[in-house]
Amino acid sequence: MDWFTAPGYWLGRLVFQRALAGVYLFAFVAAALQFRALIGAHGMLPVPRYVRYVPFRRAPSLFQLRYSDRLFSGCAWAGAAVAAALAAGAGDLVPLGAAMGMWALLWLLYLSIVNVGQTWYSFGWESLLLEVGFLAVFLGNARIGPPVLVLWLLRWVVFRVEFGAGLIKMRGDSCWRDLTCLYYHHETQPMPGPLSWFFHHLPKPLHRVECAANHVTQLVVPVLLFTPQPVASYAAGIIVATQLWLVLSGNFAWLNWITITAALPAIDFTGLTGAPPPAAARAAPLWFVVLVCAVTVLVLVLSRHPVLNMVSRRQVMNRSFDSLHLVNTYGAFGTVGRIRDEVVVEGTAEPVPREDGQWREYGVKGKPGDLRNIPRQFAPYHLRLDWLMWFAALSPGYARDWFGPFVERLLAGDRDTLRLLRHNPFPDAPPLYVRARLYRYRFTTWRELRETGAWWHRTLLREYLPPTRLAEASWSEPE
Incomplete structure (x- = not known):
């Protein structure tokens, strides 16, 4: 089935999987270190009280079945351990089914945390990690070539992240349209970083250039992800560079890093480096092909609500339309504060x-x-x-x-x-x-x-x- 895999993208998959496992590692460690005060049995918003009133179908989670602080801690640290193993390359050392099981376990454990996390887990990057993490289950390992369909689905995620954010800016605050939002944003953003003071004091003409470049990166460049190579690689590279600029200018948890991670498989690293695919890669088994095709159809069906939201004049940011967070809508800073x-x-x-x-x-x-x-x-x-x-x-x-x-x-x-x-x-x-x-x-x-x-x-x-x-x-x- 030559149509099913793209062996030339093996290096992009490898970088993607290592990076995604790293993001998962940060997410699980943060959950393990903070949960007792936030959502623990004696926390500010306790999980046991929450699950008494919210049914399983609205918030599917292992902790709907049983909760204790010890169990939550065990799940969080187990997720961190599996993520660390995958970051070290363990997924390529085991059979395909075992590797899929490891990625599926990460997704299930983090879904269980997010769905009982309440206000503390209401950020868009939680859903983004779950959506990208779900697709990672079906990306395979070094024993087969990367599935073409999953590579396209990852581009579809990046497109919705960037294009959705671009649309909500143009529909939202007038300062995005007159290119003045960055006069304020570096100072008023939720959590400035060590360079934010310096970014804020850049000349105003440069702030206007930043703002205009943001519009190009979010409203034009994402479309190019679906064009032939090498244009798609250049588009992904621009998105990565823009996200790194945001990393330098503020603290946005793993929002920028997971966007970078999802964009990496669109880059034709093999074409750039000339590195041949691993000799161990072979044809994908039939059961895997059927499963990936079924997941692709599911994602396309579930994309209806996010697409309708993007084209709506009443577009909303960071919304999940299904309790499993499989296909979501994203966006950030439709309104920028002028004061802090x-x-x-x-x-x-x-x-x-x-x-x-x-x-x-x-x-x-x-x-x-x-x-x-x-x-x-x-x-x-x-x-x-x-x-x-x-x-x-x-x-x-x-x-x-x-x-x-x-x-x-x-x-x-x-x-x-x-x-x-x-x-x-x-x-x-x-x-x-x-x-x-x-x-x-x-x-x-x-x-x-x-x-x-x-x-x-x-x-x-x-x-x-x-x-x-x-x-x-x-x-x-x-x-």
């Missing part, structure tokens, strides 16, 4: 809280806090609390479900919650009161940085949560 507000959480040990009392600030890992701390690089690792704190500053409605439980755990000195923070100002005993205040943050200028050593400047806006003690730690939206 941050929720700063403080505690005091004083028995009577006073406005001018001794309040100590909790340090955070990724989002802005201390004015003299330059933003750090965390991506592709995902700091879920930091991301949700950014949303909480946009609107208290985004924090309705979890902010009260978060404050309760600070007042109780919960170790798992404190591990999510950069700095605990109460190492000996928890505070008696906790409050939250809303600040307006902005990057300092070159002159301010030289004079003060501060990367940020902030101004107090208002109270976000009044002083609260443990018996009172219930959350209601401020008026």
Whole structure:
């Protein structure tokens, strides 16, 4: 069946599989290290409570059948171990069926986590990892050539990621159309990186070039993925380069890395390097051919809703249309903020809280806090609390479900919650009161940085949560 495989793309498949396993590894490690405070049995949004009200058909997961923190931890670390093995090349050392089983296990374990993760796992890159991970099950290993149909399905994923994001920008904020969005974006993005301050201070004409290049990369280049080689390779290369630019300019968990990973199989590495395919590769077995054809038909059928969403004037971002996250719709930054507000959480040990009392600030890992701390690089690792704190500053409605439980755990000195923070100002005993205040943050200028050593400047806006003690730690939206 010469039509079924493309042996020349063996190197692209190898790079793709190693990179995807690496992304899976970050995802599982992040889940293992953060879940107890977020969704554990005693977490802010406990899985046992969630599965009591959400049926299996709406959120299929192994944890619908049974949950314990020990089981969740075991699944997360098992996923990390399998991902590490696949990153090291274990999938090419076993029979085809065994390799497919390893990839399927990763997909099943991570699906089980995402489907009970609630708000903490509501990001588009979760669905993107699951969609790409599902297709990886059917990409084969070194014993057969890469299936042509799956290679095209991966291009279809990249097309929807880029083209969908491009459309929602053009339909959304006017600053994308007048090429001014990047005047603000590097400063107001959810989690700036160590170079974001410098990106923000680039000349405005260069920001306009960035914006125009983004439109070309997202609205024109993805179409070229479906053209003959070498044009498709050039298109994939442009997408990879653009995603690396985004990696340098901010922290977006593994969104950029999984997009790069999915684009790699479109590059004809063999044509570029002249490396011959492995001699061990042979014809695909009939059962595998039938299975890949069936999966291709399934993906095409499920693509109906994402395509209708893309062409709709009411296009939405980051939506899954099936509970298995097999074919999804994507998009980012249809609206760009012009200002940056941050929720700063403080505690005091004083028995009577006073406005001018001794309040100590909790340090955070990724989002802005201390004015003299330059933003750090965390991506592709995902700091879920930091991301949700950014949303909480946009609107208290985004924090309705979890902010009260978060404050309760600070007042109780919960170790798992404190591990999510950069700095605990109460190492000996928890505070008696906790409050939250809303600040307006902005990057300092070159002159301010030289004079003060501060990367940020902030101004107090208002109270976000009044002083609260443990018996009172219930959350209601401020008026």
